[in-house]
Amino acid sequence: MRPVIPYVTAALLFGLGTYGVLRRRNAVLVLMAVELMLNAVNLILITADATVRAVLPHSGQVFALFVIVLAAAEIGVGLAIVLQLYRMRASVAVDTIPLGDRNAEAVPATTSAAAQAAGSEPEGRR
Amino acid sequence: MxxxxxxxxxxxxxxxxxxxxxxxxxxxxxxxxxxxxxxxxxxxxxxxxxxxxxxxxxxxxxxxxxxxxxxxxxxxxxxxxGASDDLDRPxxxxxxxxxxxxxxxxxxxxxxxxxxxxxxxxAGNAERIGEQVFSSWVLPFEVLSVLLLSALVGAVVLSRPDIGATADRGRSR
Missing domain, CATH: 1.20.120.1200 (NADH-ubiquinone/plastoquinone oxidoreductase chain 6, subunit NuoJ)
Incomplete structure (x- = not known):
C-alpha cells in the first residue's frame, strides 16, 4: 500500500472544501463543503493509523470515530441555525446577512426599546 | 502498483x-x-x-x-x-x-x-476498536456524550422561536 495516494486525495478534498466554503452563497452548500473538509481530515487520520505505528493500536481510527460524532453534532446545530435564518430573512444567502445588526439594535434600544420590541416581535413569531 | x-x-x-x-x-x-x-x-x-x-x-x-x-x-x-444562477460568489x-x-x-x-x-x-473491526474505546479512550468518549446532549439542547432552543422570544424580552427589560 502506498500511503501517498490517500494522503494526496485527502489534501485535494480539503482544498476543494475550502474552495466551496469561500465560493458558495447558499448556506446549505457551505455546510456541504464543510462536510468535505471534515471527511478529508478523517481520511488523513485513517491513513496515518495505517502508516504510523503508535503505542496505542488503532488510535487514528478511534479519533476518526470521534470526528464523525462531532460532525453529526455540528450539522444538527448548523441546520437549526440555517432554518432559523430562513425563517427570519426568507433567504439563506450568506453574503446578505448584515453583520452589524446586533449593534444597530443595541443603539436605539435605549431610546425606543418598547417600540422596537413591539414592532419586531410579530416578525419573529411568523 | x-x-x-x-x-x-x-x-x-x-x-x-x-x-x-x-x-x-x-x-x-x-x-x-x-x-x-x-x-x-x-x-x-x-x-x-x-x-x-x-x-x-x-x-x-x-x-x-x-x-x-x-x-x-x-x-x-x-x-x-432546476438550475439556479445565484449560488456562487466571484x-x-x-x-x-x-x-x-x-x-x-x-x-x-x-x-x-x-x-x-x-x-x-x-483490520480495525468492532472488537478491536471497542476494546480501545472502552479502555484507553473512555474519558473522551464520555465527554462526547455530554457534547451531543448539549448540541441536542442547543438545536432545540434554536429552532423554537417562543423560547428565543422570551429570552430576548427578558434581556431587553
Whole structure:
C-alpha cells in the first residue's frame, strides 16, 4: 500500500472544501463543503493509523470515530441555525446577512426599546 | 502498483471528481447527491485501508443521516428545483485560497512520503476498536456524550422561536 495516494486525495478534498466554503452563497452548500473538509481530515487520520505505528493500536481510527460524532453534532446545530435564518430573512444567502445588526439594535434600544420590541416581535413569531 | 493501490487510486479519483461537482454544480439537490457519491467513495477507501468499523459508521452516519438532513434543509428552505444562477460568489479569491491549500498540502505530503510502501495493519473491526474505546479512550468518549446532549439542547432552543422570544424580552427589560 502506498500511503501517498490517500494522503494526496485527502489534501485535494480539503482544498476543494475550502474552495466551496469561500465560493458558495447558499448556506446549505457551505455546510456541504464543510462536510468535505471534515471527511478529508478523517481520511488523513485513517491513513496515518495505517502508516504510523503508535503505542496505542488503532488510535487514528478511534479519533476518526470521534470526528464523525462531532460532525453529526455540528450539522444538527448548523441546520437549526440555517432554518432559523430562513425563517427570519426568507433567504439563506450568506453574503446578505448584515453583520452589524446586533449593534444597530443595541443603539436605539435605549431610546425606543418598547417600540422596537413591539414592532419586531410579530416578525419573529411568523 | 498492487491491487490495493489501484483500488485506492480509483476510489480517490471518484471522491475528488464528485467533490469537484459538489462545489461547482448549479443544482442544489444534485450537490447533495454528489456528496453521497463522494462520501461513499471515501468509505470505500476506509475499507481498503483496513478500517472496517469506521467505514460502516461513515455509511450509517454520513450517507444515512447527514446527507438526509442536508436534503431536508434544501427542501425546507424552498430551494428551486432546476438550475439556479445565484449560488456562487466571484470565484478568484476562493480558487486562489482553495487551490493553494489543496496543492500546498498535497506537495507537503508527497514530499514527506515519496513513493514508499507500507504493509497494512490488522483490520480495525468492532472488537478491536471497542476494546480501545472502552479502555484507553473512555474519558473522551464520555465527554462526547455530554457534547451531543448539549448540541441536542442547543438545536432545540434554536429552532423554537417562543423560547428565543422570551429570552430576548427578558434581556431587553
Amino acid at each position: 498492487t491491487g490495493v493501490d489501484v483500488l485506492l487510486l480509483a476510489l480517490g479519483a471518484v471522491a475528488v471528481g464528485s467533490a469537484v461537482l459538489v462545489v461547482s454544480t448549479r443544482h442544489l439537490v444534485r450537490a447533495g447527491l454528489y456528496l453521497v457519491v463522494c462520501l461513499g467513495a471515501v468509505a470505500g477507501m476506509y475499507l481498503v485501508l483496513a478500517a472496517e468499523l469506521v467505514a460502516w459508521v461513515q455509511v450509517l452516519i454520513y450517507v444515512g443521516a447527514v446527507v438526509v438532513l442536508l436534503l431536508f434543509a434544501v427542501m425546507l428552505t424552498r430551494a428551486p428545483i 470565484g478568484w479569491p476562493a480558487a486562489l485560497i482553495g487551490g493553494g491549500v489543496g496543492l500546498g498540502l498535497a506537495a507537503l505530503l508527497v514530499d514527506a512520503y515519496r513513493w514508499t510502501t507500507v504493509s497494512l495493519p490488522e
